[in-house]
Amino acid sequence: MTWFFRPLLLAFGLSASLHNGYAQRAADSGRPTDFLDPAFHKSRRELLRQALPAGSVAVLFAAPVRNRANDVDYIYHQAPDFYYLTGYDEPDAVLVVFKEPQTVGGQAGITEALFVQPRNPKAEVWTGRRLGTEGAKQQLKLQYVADNTGFAGAGIRWADFQHIHFLDLLTDVRDDAQDPADLFDLVASFRQQAAIPVAYDAKKVELYRLIERSGITNAVKVKAYLENMVKTQPTLVADAYVQNYLQATTDAERQKVMAARPINRFENAVLDDALNEMRAIKTPEELNLLRRAVRISAVGQQEVMKALRPDMGEMEVQGLHEYVYKQYGAEFEGYPSIVGAGNNSCILHYVTNDKLHLGNDLVLMDCGAEYHGYTADVTRTAPPSGKFSAAQRQIYELVLAAQDAAIRECKPGNEFQAPNKAAQQVVAEGLIKLGIIQKFEEMRRYFPHGTSHYLGLDVHDRGSYGPLKPGNVITVEPGIYIPEGSPCDKKWWNIGVRIEDDVLITTTGAENLSKEAPRTVAEVEAMMAKPSALDDFKLPLLK
Numbered sequence: 001m002t003w004f005f006r007p008l009l010l011a012f013g014l015s016a017s018l019h020n021g022y023a024q025r026a027a028d029s030g031r032p033t034d035f036l037d038p039a040f041h042k043s044r045r046e047l048l049r050q051a052l053p054a055g056s057v058a059v060l061f062a063a064p065v066r067n068r069a070n071d072v073d074y075i076y077h078q079a080p081d082f083y084y085l086t087g088y089d090e091p092d093a094v095l096v097v098f099k100e101p102q103t104v105g106g107q108a109g110i111t112e113a114l115f116v117q118p119r120n121p122k123a124e125v126w127t128g129r130r131l132g133t134e135g136a137k138q139q140l141k142l143q144y145v146a147d148n149t150g151f152a153g154a155g156i157r158w159a160d161f162q163h164i165h166f167l168d169l170l171t172d173v174r175d176d177a178q179d180p181a182d183l184f185d186l187v188a189s190f191r192q193q194a195a196i197p198v199a200y201d202a203k204k205v206e207l208y209r210l211i212e213r214s215g216i217t218n219a220v221k222v223k224a225y226l227e228n229m230v231k232t233q234p235t236l237v238a239d240a241y242v243q244n245y246l247q248a249t250t251d252a253e254r255q256k257v258m259a260a261r262p263i264n265r266f267e268n269a270v271l272d273d274a275l276n277e278m279r280a281i282k283t284p285e286e287l288n289l290l291r292r293a294v295r296i297s298a299v300g301q302q303e304v305m306k307a308l309r310p311d312m313g314e315m316e317v318q319g320l321h322e323y324v325y326k327q328y329g330a331e332f333e334g335y336p337s338i339v340g341a342g343n344n345s346c347i348l349h350y351v352t353n354d355k356l357h358l359g360n361d362l363v364l365m366d367c368g369a370e371y372h373g374y375t376a377d378v379t380r381t382a383p384p385s386g387k388f389s390a391a392q393r394q395i396y397e398l399v400l401a402a403q404d405a406a407i408r409e410c411k412p413g414n415e416f417q418a419p420n421k422a423a424q425q426v427v428a429e430g431l432i433k434l435g436i437i438q439k440f441e442e443m444r445r446y447f448p449h450g451t452s453h454y455l456g457l458d459v460h461d462r463g464s465y466g467p468l469k470p471g472n473v474i475t476v477e478p479g480i481y482i483p484e485g486s487p488c489d490k491k492w493w494n495i496g497v498r499i500e501d502d503v504l505i506t507t508t509g510a511e512n513l514s515k516e517a518p519r520t521v522a523e524v525e526a527m528m529a530k531p532s533a534l535d536d537f538k539l540p541l542l543k
Contacts, residue, residue, distance in 0.1 A: 038141040040285050041087045051274035052099040055162030062093040064173045064183050080457035092117040092182050105154050113144040115151040148181040158194040165271040209269040280463035281471035293371035294502045297378040298517035300324040306532035310384040314339040314353040325369040334375025335459045338366035345496025346483035358384040364496050375459045377475050378514045379500035386528040391491045398430040399497045402478040406451050410503050410510035416465045420451035423478040436488045446480050472505040
């Protein structure tokens with residue numbers, strides 16, 4: 001990477017952090033052609049608009065640029081909600097969706113408006129071409145597009161809206177003094193134009209929503225949750241609505257309190273709920289990309305199993321997975337790769353990956369390719385020697401049995417927690433049979449996490465966590481982790497096993513999207529016995 005020192009950057013009229021240089025990947029003949037079509041994003045915006053109540057406006061901001069160190073930023077990653085609704089892949093932008101047509105920038109009949117960073121030839125020399133207003137109009141097909149410098153003067157009549165919906169407004173965004181319309185300024189302008197009170201508390205509004213939805217049907221749980229929140233949120237101590245609800249002792253009293261809920265024009269729950277429902281059901285276009293990401297990840301598991309040896313290090317194994325991803329055109333990993341051998345396999349989100357030799361311990365590989373924004377999440381556990389020991393095999397087959405039981409519960413209409421309950425039952429019974437635990441509740445020591453989460457633009461994707469529906473894509477990932485020092489026979493120590501697949505809920509049951517990655521002991525050992533393309537790949541020693 002070539003760079004100048006900060007004073008020289010400023011002399012050339014560029015941001016000291018190169019903030020303004022992040023650009024949309026330009027559309028040309030040399031690029032992949034399977035990105036989501038603008039019609040997809042338009043359909044998502046229309047669904048969102050339909051979900052808004054009358055008199056509403058929804059406002060969403062692009063993700064901030066995040067600094068890694070000094071004048072080096074992390075690779076830009078768009079906010080998934082923003083990308084889902086627009087397809088825009090640059091920072092310093094804001095999307096406005098109106099329930100009823102409005103006049104924006106003197107143009108009547110507008111239901112959607114996107115404000116984007118303008119072209120900047122000096123910055124584009126360094127970090128790539130921007131779409132700018134004309135490019136965004138041409139490629140993204142939104143109804144109204146303008147430079148972000150025009151957001152403050154677009155003439156949107158914020159005072160006329162009964163409801164203004166937005167997600168959490170970030171307060172940890174850097175202000176580029178040279179850019180009058182960076183994300184910092186866009187958020188500040190929105191706050192000022194919409195007259196959002198300085199004391200506005202999104203968390204408090206969320207709690208009000210919780211009381212409104214569950215304050216009668218789940219009063220005991222809601223009260224317990226609120227009492228815990230009061231301990232950590234001092235503002236709730238002085239909040240009359242929350243305190244009145246906590247003091248109510250009957251449903252009639254609670255109903256009376258809830259009927260007097262403070263009216264607030266500013267809201268995040270409606271927008272949050274709508275996006276949860278929308279993104280939880282994957283369209284055919286989304287499934288094409290998800291399938292690609294999952295298959296790439298599954299083939300990565302195959303190829304790494306073939307190459308795995310006891311003298312390898314965790315970081316080398318990580319590199320092999322990610323090399324396969326790049327070979328198949330996956331731009332990124334969906335999350336930091338987890339490669340843990342031995343005791344490291346018992347750390348759920350272990351990402352240090354710096355053990356130099358795997359040895360004969362099991363290696364847990366939780367890795368997922370991100371393809372055009374959609375991420376896989378596939379975990380396999382394998383013995384570097386090519387053969388499971390007796391103890392390793394017993395734990396592995398117990399986890400596999402738990403996963404099989406969980407996948408059988410992946411049916412439309414089943415509660416989201418059904419796979420988890422099935423997996424927990426199998427693990428608990430199995431650990432008791434092996435003498436590792438004595439009682440069911442001790443199972444949580446060795447299986448401390450849930451079995452499933454939604455998958456999509458986020459690795460832990462949006463969703464309602466209600467009954468499973470066709471179009472949901474979820475993980476099924478039971479695990480058993482027995483770190484050194486556990487209160488059981490030492491032969492079990494340092495064994496960590498997780499088997500994770502990505503499952504599509506269909507109209508009749510489930511489809512395992514990651515089935516190409518070996519699952520059973522026999523399949524894993526057979527794959528590891530196959531020759532690897534890397535067997536003869538030897539780098540020179542560095543002395």
